[in-house]
Amino acid sequence: MATAALPAVPAGFTGRDEDLARLFPVLDPAAESDLPVVICAVSGLGGIGKTSLALCAAHRAVRDGWFPGGTLFVDFRGYDEDPVTADQAVVALLDGMGVRGADLPQTTAGQYGLYRRLLAEESRSMLLLLDNASDPGQVMPLVPGTDHHRVLVTSRDRLTELDAQLIDLDVLNAEDATDLISRSLRLSDRSDDRATREPEAVSELVTLCGHHPLALRVTAGMLRKRRHRSVASLVNDLRGAEDWTAAVGLRPIFEAAYQQLPPEQARLLRLLALAPAAEVGSETAAAMTDLGVDQTFDLLEELAAAHLVTPVPGGADVRWRLHDLVRAFGVGVVKVDAELWGEGATARERVLEFYHRWAKAADSWLRWLPGMPAPERFPDRAAALAWLDSERAGLVAAVQWAREERYADTAIRLSQRLAEYLDWRRSFDDKITVCGAAREAAHRAGNQVGEAIAWNSLGIALQETSRAEEAIDAHTRARDLHQMIGDHHREAAALSNLGNALRETGRVEEAIDAHTRARDLFQAVGDRPSEATAWDNLGLALRETGRTGEAINAHTRARDLHQAVGDRHGEARAWNNLGGVLWEAGRVDEAVEACEKALEGLREFEDWYGTGRTLYNLAFAHQHAAHPAEARTCYLQSADAYTRANAPTEAADAQSRADSLT
Template identity: 40%
Template sequence: MRERMTDDEAGGDTTHNEIHEGTYYAPVTLAHTVTMRMSGPAPRALAGLPAAPAGFVGRTAPLRDVLAFLDPRGPGEPGVLVSAVAGMAGVGKTALALVAAHQAVEQGWFGGGVFFLDLRGYTPDPAERVSAAAAAGQLLRAMGIRDGDLPPTGSERLALYQSVLADRARQESPVLVVADNAAVSGQVEPLLPAQPCHRLLVTSRHSLTLPARLIDLTVLPEAEALDLLRTAVCVGGRDQRLEAEPEHAAAIAELCGRLPLALRITAALLRTEPGRPLADMAAELSDARGLDALDSGDLDQHGRRIAVRTAFDLSYQHLLESQPDQARLFRLLPLNPGPDISLEAAAALAGTPERVVRKQLAALARAHLLTTPTYARWSMHDLIRLYAGEHGHAQAAAHDRDRALERLQRHYLSVARDARVHLTALPGRPVPGRFTGRDAAMAWLDAERANLVAAVTFAAGDSGRYEFAIELAYCLNEYLEWRRAFNDRLTVTTASVTAGTQLGDRRHEGGSLINLGNALFEVRRFDEAITAHQNAAAIFRRLGDRRGEGTASVNLGNALRQVRRFDEAIAAHRTAAAIFREAGDSRGEGMVLDNLGVALFEVRLFDEAIAAHQSAAAIARRLGDRRGEGTALDNFGNVLQQVGRFDEAITVHHSAAAIFREIGDRRGEGMALHNLGNVLQQVGRFDEAITVLRQDLRICREIGDRHGEAQTLNSLGSTLRRTRRFEEACTALRDSATIFHELGDQHRAVRGLTHLGDTLKEAGRPAEATAVLAKAKDRSAAMADGGSREEPPASGPGE
């Protein structure tokens, strides 16, 4: 792994590019870097509102409260410009918000526009959750700002969003924003309007800590539940059954737990059988056996449990009678370990052609047994998933569930293998397989990440699937490292070690320990990383596997260096170099020598460090390993900077950047440019340094390297500060600290805030400086108290 040089203070502290061997299975080589555009424009928010739900009834008091908040003529609450509708899933939060918003539109209260966006706060993949900055981008587009005019950073987009709101306030054009599915206050707090004419309406499953008027929805009152049932049954025509059988209608509402979701499912079943008496439906609901743990925990006046399970039973029975093939797919879908499933994966699971499965999935979605969170992906409500799983276990023999699961696992493993080949291939070299390129491979991995991680975890606990867990974890290693998905990487590598141990395959166990050690390294759990690599080295030593021992030793040296055990680190690297030299593995030897140079640099043995990097570059050059040569040269340039040989350092960094540019390695090019910018700053060539750092910043944004973006912004801020361009410097430093904080790298975030505070002080803004420095102090104290233990920093080796 290689990392750019940072510049926390004027002049910067050198950060070396360094190699981690990702796994012992692959050839020992320089860490693979991936060239791609990592993120496209955010999805567009709707310029207006989705349609109000048909058949909305009841909620009189909550609706009145929301409308009172929206009404510009009402007294309102001073300073409260946001209202939050909270409640459990399926209780109707979004429906209430949309109905109120449409009524506000009809009243003409928001001439500046009404905008709706889904923050996706409860999606299992954190990467899919919409941040406040991304939401601001969506809203700006909906407000008419073109993509080309959007600022590049999140903080700038939030600032522009507030500026647009201020402008519309001046024009007496109030705006309403409906923010649906917020999980945390941080998703919406930056969107709060500053002007009293605007409104923000939020829905969430949590009671958010916002300065908001809270409206907490519970299950429907009995009368409103009956109204909803009546309205839903009568969609498309009249139905006299509720008037004819009021007692049975009331029983149905209670047996559905008065939850809108369950009431609508039951109404849909009644619509399909217009001649069926409600008494028969109520009796069937009452007699059904449900998921005992998933009832309301309450009893009705007759002593019967109030549960939603019974509605699922009726829906399932109807499916069994009318579409047995759909019922079979419904029972198999819970075998998918993650939150949703693609068409291709569902077809593999069912052992059925995609064209057939697509129709079955669409039918299940129309029956409200599946949802479609995104195009061509299907998911189950948690309750329905558990329900379907129980029926699947009951039908296990008939469907041969083990074979179905095996088909699904083969699918995930096969595609993951193809994706990994694209991620590890040299730039510009054609790669066979199902993907058109790295971008397509990464897109698939992004979409399936939650499923793949869950699949590894599940298989590691199943005695018949240990090998699958190990191999899939291996396929995910580079991807999760690139995405800096620290928690997922730890989960996957830990599961892989468990599987290797249970399997009794020491070679697998050793390889998994290397990967675990590297994952622990990324989250700064260096002592545990050291133990993992020591254990891996011991396993390979006992097996007589010299290459495995060498791989473990070089990674052990990297971890030892981080805890300042430099002599041991140097010894570990020299041991690894000797092993690779003895085995005739020149590529591995060159990789180790480059890391050895980094360790020698740390103890100020600069001449030896230079020799190590030069040797590494020479080996890579002889082997035609252009990426290895570029990495060694970039690290060589860092040492030259330290000994004051600045002109040589500039030449070497230029050469490294040219090599990476030649082979299409955008990430490597950006790192070399970063280090070049820092040495240019040191010799006072500030304008050149700013130009080079901005080139690096553009590359980071193009490939989606947010951690690199934060580091570059930090160095850029330092350079701008030295040219007394304080406004630009403060913007860069503030954005840098924000990104580090969002990524969980609290150490660098605190240092960035300190740097920003010092810059504000120098710029003659003492009050702002004091506030920023106090914030840095508070965060530092929180880290000292263990408050950051759950937030792995996005830092690599060589800090």
């Protein structure tokens, strides 16, 4: 149980340089501290490598002569069925200090008294490594009463009751995880170069293990037994395993931790495993539990103290991340119990409704114009965007639940609330995923309106990803469905988008016809903001046919309509398009003025893609007006804006043009 000699550091230990750098200043007996005794408590998920780290740090400290008084090591077996108590540990510690037989006091009080006296009389610094403690009560009675000794504790729980420096240990980074596999193989057989020959398979294996050290060691052991088989073959076998946590040897650890949780914490862990994303906000977690945010937050903090979830600070709402292996374990618990599966399905319905309510409010802010009632829940547009950004992974994943009939209706409605946002952030791959799932679900359910809306949104994303022919098909399907239903307003929207796709493929006359019909339909239903957009799109098509005067008139009409309804962002887009056609007409000064007005509105709305495009047009105008310095500045600013808009191709083009002007 206790020994004066430190156990060896496990073979293959690697990485943890940053964690060791945090440990050493606390262990150094020469370091000053305002605590009565310097204690460091390393905590983390079971199998994360706490003991290995502590032993590595302890051995290096002893090697450097920090603890001439010696070391004492106790394994408290804190998470076994019969953990070591402090009373048992003090006897073992005394034994490690040479007190045994007749010299050992017969009473517990006498034993503690002798233990503390020996430590106080030992003038040379000692290190006490108290490993695998599950409760502060195991450790507190053993803390020396003098400040020249050091205590290093490891635990799966954050021992916040201790006056100690707390160090949370996370999984390895990708490089160190890969190195662990490689070192483990070469320790067994120096000629085993599979890690070098199969870097992609090793990377997949590391990902499957969630960078968890124990899982990596177990899989490395599997590879050593399969000496003449590839790493890829093990990856394939693990991918086919029903329970990854069992396959990589972690299920017993997770099972023990789960069994020790109070009922409400265990329920929350199960529900988090079924959440749409591995990381959720506190309010999303509260929606799953159907408890208040404060109560859910308290439960989340308890799970974080047990290292079953990880808090991710940032913004107004703390987010919580579930490790992939813990998530897999939680799903496994739920799958084998019909009652727990039903509990999880109900929680998913709640989180979908929560997402839809909040996404609806956020979407309303993105479409809000002066004179409209202020949408609920968010104070302004920026807050709405911030929430959508923070929850994007969960929102996109939740829409994919539409493939299950139980969730289909709400997930379809949620997809419609995400379309504008995903366009705004230019997250077109996510939009294709969202719209594809919604379209399939709506078609199965016979929901023609939902299907048509999904086709139309899908077409926009397809065009933006250079799949214009597919976009034409999608918008045509949307138009035909809306026409059949008799929804002329949405028919007009599909026609407007169809016109853009047709123009992209060179079918400009058809595009002009589509935009003209869209404009007329929007006029008929009285939708002035959409009419303005139709005018703007029509101007772009007219410009491509050389009908410059008509294009200038169309963009001017679009600008004036956007101004009339207070749509400053739409007005800025119209100014940009007007600037382009004015330049073609030789009206350079007016073109520059139009672009500058466009920039005002685009920057106000943080439309960085539009800003990059306008600056590019402005740079082009300056370049042809023989103003190279102004052109280069605009190209550089355009590259910066495109970078902020996550448009690397456009950014590289603008940077290249700037470089050509040096």
